[in-house]
Amino acid sequence: MVRKLIFGSRYFGKGRADGGPGEEEIEHADSLSTILVYVYAFCVTDYILCLRWITDFDGHEKSIRQAIFTARKHQDSLIDERIKQWKDGVRTKQDDLLDVFININNPRLNANEIKAQILDLILAAYVNVSNNIEWAMAEMMNNPKIFDKAVHELDSVVGKHRLVHESDLHHLNYIKACVKEALRLHPVAPFNLPHVTTADSTVAGYLIPKGSHVMVSRIGLSRNPEVWDDPLTFNPDHMKGDKEVVLTDHNLHTFSFSTGLRGCPGVLLGSTMTTMLLARLVQGFMWELPPNEPRVDLRENLHDLAKAKPLVALAKPRLPQHIYPTLHNA
Numbered sequence: 159m160v161r162k163l164i165f166g167s168r169y170f171g172k173g174r175a176d177g178g179p180g181e182e183e184i185e186h187a188d189s190l191s192t193i194l195v196y197v198y199a200f201c202v203t204d205y206i207l208c209l210r211w212i213t214d215f216d217g218h219e220k221s222i223r224q225a226i227f228t229a230r231k232h233q234d235s236l237i238d239e240r241i242k243q244w245k246d247g248v249r250t251k252q253d254d255l256l257d258v259f260i261n262i263n264n265p266r267l268n269a270n271e272i273k274a275q276i277l278d279l280i281l282a283a284y285v286n287v288s289n290n291i292e293w294a295m296a297e298m299m300n301n302p303k304i305f306d307k308a309v310h311e312l313d314s315v316v317g318k319h320r321l322v323h324e325s326d327l328h329h330l331n332y333i334k335a336c337v338k339e340a341l342r343l344h345p346v347a348p349f350n351l352p353h354v355t356t357a358d359s360t361v362a363g364y365l366i367p368k369g370s371h372v373m374v375s376r377i378g379l380s381r382n383p384e385v386w387d388d389p390l391t392f393n394p395d396h397m398k399g400d401k402e403v404v405l406t407d408h409n410l411h412t413f414s415f416s417t418g419l420r421g422c423p424g425v426l427l428g429s430t431m432t433t434m435l436l437a438r439l440v441q442g443f444m445w446e447l448p449p450n451e452p453r454v455d456l457r458e459n460l461h462d463l464a465k466a467k468p469l470v471a472l473a474k475p476r477l478p479q480h481i482y483p484t485l486h487n488a
């Protein structure tokens with residue numbers, strides 16, 4: 159989705175004949191995953207400066223440089239080609255975000271700035287949505303009552319004769335509660351991205367000197383038993399207090415999109431993408447686990463909070479056939 163939004167195409171390089179991602183796309187996606195692992199990784203030499211004389215003590219620098227090189231190899235050539243198309247007058251209509259970046263006038267961005275912005279956006283938008291939906295589906299499949307309630311909401315708000323649209327999302331409070339509950343219980347990483355304080359400040363009576371690395375514990379907030387009843391249980395009713403559920407939480411009871419100046423600038427897009435994706439998966443298909451798996455294994459990875467085992471489930475259409483354009487054409 160992010161690729162389509164930015165570059166106007168679904169995959170880098172050629173997709174597979176069956177419609178799946180080709181080699182270039184897989185290489186690009188793998189490099190993004192590697193970058194994200196290192197963005198959140200603990201690096202000893204950030205804190206024990208006397209070890210810095212040993213070049214790349216942890217090996218992080220080499221890995222992240224290689225991953226950025228690979229990601230940019232695929233992105234930058236497309237960006238250069240597009241800038242040329244605009245210069246040569248071959249392209250005249252703005253169709254995607256890359257066109258918008260190229261045509262921003264105040265301030266005008268040079269090629270390097272556009273490339274850096276695009277990498278940042280792709281990274282920011284890439285993992286949050288997929289992590290959230292994988293966990294939401296996994297938890298819901300282990301809780302048939304919750305799943306049925308979500309299906310029921312979709313059937314009464316949207317019906318079975320068309321797919322859910324963006325304009326319906328406003329009325330899908332239970333689906334949004336499922337998304338937000340997954341954001342609460344399964345944040346994408348244990349901490350937020352590291353920030354550095356630009357001035358001395360005092361928070362809750364503690365002095366945080368200028369220049370400190372500040373990392374907020376997302377699970378410290380969102381699994382806090384003083385704030386949440388039964389915090390380790392997935393229960394969309396945790397969000398019952400919200401008259402209309404929104405995925406942001408400026409009180410930081412869940413970290414979701416963070417808050418303030420460095421909070422997520424993609425709140426609207428991120429909320430729409432996640433809610434829409436979950437709504438379509440729940441509305442469009444009946445889901446079953448593989449025969450030898452009675453329940454989804456909900457264990458987390460040891461090094462981050464992602465699912466240790468990717469979710470595998472079998473989807474069967476539950477709406478009339480003509481509603482699925484690709485299935486129908488096939």
Ligand code: HEM
Pocket residue numbers: 278279282283286287290341350351413414415416420421422423424425427428429431432
């Ligand atoms: C469910 C989806 C999303 C969630 C939960 C989410 C969450 C967050 C959070 C918590 C941060 C702040 C991290 C920190 O500095 O502590 C952030 C930053 C950011 N997000 Fe999102 N995000 C989502 C989707 C998106 C999308 C779709 C975009 C854009 C296409 C986006 C663009 C960004 C950018 C550019 C930043 C960095 C802001 C800065 O410079 O500090 N995000 N996001």
